[in-house]
Amino acid sequence: MPEAFDYDVAIVGGGPAGSSTALHLVRHEGVRPHRIVVLDKAKFPRDKPCAGAVSQLGLDVLSAIGVDVAVPCVTMEGVRVLQGETVGETVDRMGIVIRRTEFDAHLLETARCDGVHVKDGEGLSAIDRCEGRRKGFVLTTTLGAKVRARFVAAADGAGSTTRKLLGIREPDRKGHLYVLDTERVAFDAAIGRGLVDFDLTVLEDGVEGYYWDFPTMLDGAVQVSRGIYHANLTRPDAATIQGSVKDVLGRALARRGIDIAKVKLRPFSTRPFVPRSTGWVKGVLLVGEAYGIDQTTGEGIAQAIEMGRFAASHLAVAFRTDNPRFDAYEREVRTSTTGRHLLQSAWMARRVYGRIGHPARRFLLRSAGARAAAIRWYRGESLSMSTQLRLGLGLAASVFA
Numbered sequence: 001m002p003e004a005f006d007y008d009v010a011i012v013g014g015g016p017a018g019s020s021t022a023l024h025l026v027r028h029e030g031v032r033p034h035r036i037v038v039l040d041k042a043k044f045p046r047d048k049p050c051a052g053a054v055s056q057l058g059l060d061v062l063s064a065i066g067v068d069v070a071v072p073c074v075t076m077e078g079v080r081v082l083q084g085e086t087v088g089e090t091v092d093r094m095g096i097v098i099r100r101t102e103f104d105a106h107l108l109e110t111a112r113c114d115g116v117h118v119k120d121g122e123g124l125s126a127i128d129r130c131e132g133r134r135k136g137f138v139l140t141t142t143l144g145a146k147v148r149a150r151f152v153a154a155a156d157g158a159g160s161t162t163r164k165l166l167g168i169r170e171p172d173r174k175g176h177l178y179v180l181d182t183e184r185v186a187f188d189a190a191i192g193r194g195l196v197d198f199d200l201t202v203l204e205d206g207v208e209g210y211y212w213d214f215p216t217m218l219d220g221a222v223q224v225s226r227g228i229y230h231a232n233l234t235r236p237d238a239a240t241i242q243g244s245v246k247d248v249l250g251r252a253l254a255r256r257g258i259d260i261a262k263v264k265l266r267p268f269s270t271r272p273f274v275p276r277s278t279g280w281v282k283g284v285l286l287v288g289e290a291y292g293i294d295q296t297t298g299e300g301i302a303q304a305i306e307m308g309r310f311a312a313s314h315l316a317v318a319f320r321t322d323n324p325r326f327d328a329y330e331r332e333v334r335t336s337t338t339g340r341h342l343l344q345s346a347w348m349a350r351r352v353y354g355r356i357g358h359p360a361r362r363f364l365l366r367s368a369g370a371r372a373a374a375i376r377w378y379r380g381e382s383l384s385m386s387t388q389l390r391l392g393l394g395l396a397a398s399v400f401a
């Protein structure tokens, strides 16, 4: 019997969220790969501005479905938290740093090799609902083609076209980042040991976030991804913030002996996962940064991969039941360890970066136990009640220190 739709699901976006959704549908849910299409406006391998730190959580989720990360990488051996002259260092593996161009192309190619229909270089430009006997969607691509699918997974990142076309509200302001790569300089002693630096000195200049130095594999050598993340929690005027964030970045780079005028800077935004974030509308679920990412760190690769796993399991149910409601997906994301971490992170961002964040920052700088817990949290592990209690007491002591 001919099938009414070309595909059971059209996944819009072939980044980590989209690829993970496709791979989990095939490898974990047993969905026939030719029933899945991935549309991406970019031709892969495509460039993606990113520092490329992937928490162990993302690697574990991929490994569970037999996807290895066969791309050049640097292991993150631990963390340094810096503020002025004070440095807190903890060595404990956190994950890896990859180049997004290679990593994302590898995941999408793995899905293509599994038999998924991948249309890269062909983006979504319009979406229409079919409300007849057979409900679903007609997606018009940037090449003018029509793709008919029963369900849509919006995995098209911070600027999600799917969200815009469907009129899904933005619940919070986006974060701002600048990213650049340079060779190592004398300041970068810890980079050779595989440590990632989070420099909180920039908070003194009004940025709600941090400056980073991460080791990264570029042209076969360990170099440095640098940048600044501003969570954009309180300031009303985005244009002013962009300018001042750049100035603060310039000062952070100058402390490292780097002239901002001589480097290639790339501005970008991130969409935070906050309590009011929308995870679905009828027939459509949002995955990865289209849904939201970690507001404290500005990171979301591992979370996007994990959300792809949840999305696949709920899509597989929808294929069987024809039910267009994805409220169970939203519930599972929010109650999972990853979702709880995302929500905690939205809560924490205001406490750590806000005016009252001084004790929390001091605690992180001075307490090895706090950093060890932060690394476990970063890896996606749950913290035991006793650890949480110790952290609470340590933080309280820091308030009165």
Ligand SMILES: Cc1cc2nc3c(=O)[nH]c(=O)nc-3n(C[C@H](O)[C@H](O)[C@H](O)COP(=O)(O)OP(=O)(O)OC[C@H]3O[C@@H](n4cnc5c(N)ncnc54)[C@H](O)[C@@H]3O)c2cc1C
Pocket: 012, 013, 014, 015, 016, 017, 018, 039, 040, 041, 042, 046, 048, 049, 050, 051, 052, 053, 054, 055, 122, 123, 124, 125, 155, 156, 157, 158, 160, 161, 162, 177, 178, 179, 227, 268, 269, 270, 287, 288, 289, 290, 293, 298, 299, 300, 301, 302, 304
């Ligand atoms: C400067 C910077 C540094 C960062 N550093 C880190 C880090 O170190 N670690 C970390 O975990 N996270 C980091 N992040 C966040 C990270 O990049 C995101 O969390 C991650 O990319 C989310 O994956 P995704 O698959 O949801 O979206 P994306 O990776 O953004 O993928 C979305 C895809 O959708 C495609 N697309 C967009 N519009 C359309 C359309 N109309 N039709 C079809 N396709 C479309 C895009 O081409 C893209 O391929 C950083 C972000 C920035 C900006």
